Amino acid sequence: MSIGNSPTDDRPSVGRAIQQARIAARLTVEEVSASTRVRIPLVHAIEQDDFSRCGGDVYARGHLRTLARAVQLDPGPLIEQYDAEHGGRPEPTPAAPLFEAERIRPERRRPNWTAAMVAAIVAVVGFVGFTLFSDGGQGGGISVAGGDTNPDKPAPHSHTTPAKHPRPDPEPSDSAIAGLPKDKVTIKVIGRDGQSWISAKDANGKLLEDGLLRQGESKTFTDKERIDLVLGNAGAVQLYVNGKEVKEVGDQGSVERLSYTPGDPQAG
Known part of the structure; x- marks a missing residue:
């Protein structure tokens, strides 16, 4: 059990100061626990200057601030007194x-x-466009070489590439x-x-x-x-x-x- 050192002046210990303020405010430990959500056994331990259940100096200071506000005390002097009695605040x-x-x-x-x-998307569109362009060029060469002058025969790939293959908008990525x-x-x-x-x-x-x-x-x-x-x-x-x-x-x-x-x- 870690009990706070006895003060050298007439001030009460940190836990005793909280207890006296609670009694003066006509509050029970249960009422303080309900308003701060600090467990009842921990409130009792802190009022007895037993900070071993707090889990370390950081958490002890946090509980002291919470309890001090609940019983209408200024937490600043209490924290300073706690640091003086427990080796000071670490950097x-x-x-x-x-x-x-x-x-x-x-x-x-x-x-x-x-x-x-x-x-x-750019790679797919580029590949499709390149493929269509290459096929169209080959079809034109065959028509000339073969002497095909039939006006009723549709030219291969006569459609416009953008009309058949519009570039889709990318979906927004918001994390x-x-x-x-x-x-x-x-x-x-x-x-x-x-x-x-x-x-x-x-x-x-x-x-x-x-x-x-x-x-x-x-x-x-x-x-x-x-x-x-x-x-x-x-x-x-x-x-x-x-x-x-x-x-x-x-x-x-x-x-x-x-x-x-x-x-x-x-x-x-």
Whole structure:
């Protein structure tokens, strides 16, 4: 069990401060848990300065911010006190190159598919035109060499090539969104700026994922009705709902609870 160090001044400990503010606000642990969706055992543990169940300092800070707002406390001083008692805040890992690579890869594929389709169409049209032109030239040569002057005999391939073989317009390629099933909800979570703890459940409450998402990893979930997400360190993830990116998922260190259906994206 990891218990916070005793403060050197007259301030109460971080957990004790949250407990006192909750009691002053006349809130029960159950009411705080219902409003923040932080589990009751975890609320009890944090009020006893036991942060071992949080899963690390990043998630502990996120829970502290959430609980502080619920009991009308300024989370800033609490976070500073927590960092002072637990060795300080670690330096964030720069992840801009990873983020750029993650954004560039899907955007490069779209013009490649379009270019390949156009090239294939041009090749087919060119081949057909060349074949018709070559056949027409050969037919004309045979007519002259054979001395065939019959005016009633139609000239071979007298029709106009563009009239019979119009060039079809290529289908627009707007990423993989069009290929997603419209009667389902599809969620993709990417570890963009660092690691994050994620939990995902389907509409029946079945647990699809519950663990650590490391930087650079991605997870995809699909259900016919709904996907419920819990994101620890929400500011570190990149979220796509039904193929569309959701902006401003949350702050660094915050814990966000989201729910999406086939008609989204919109926060639950």
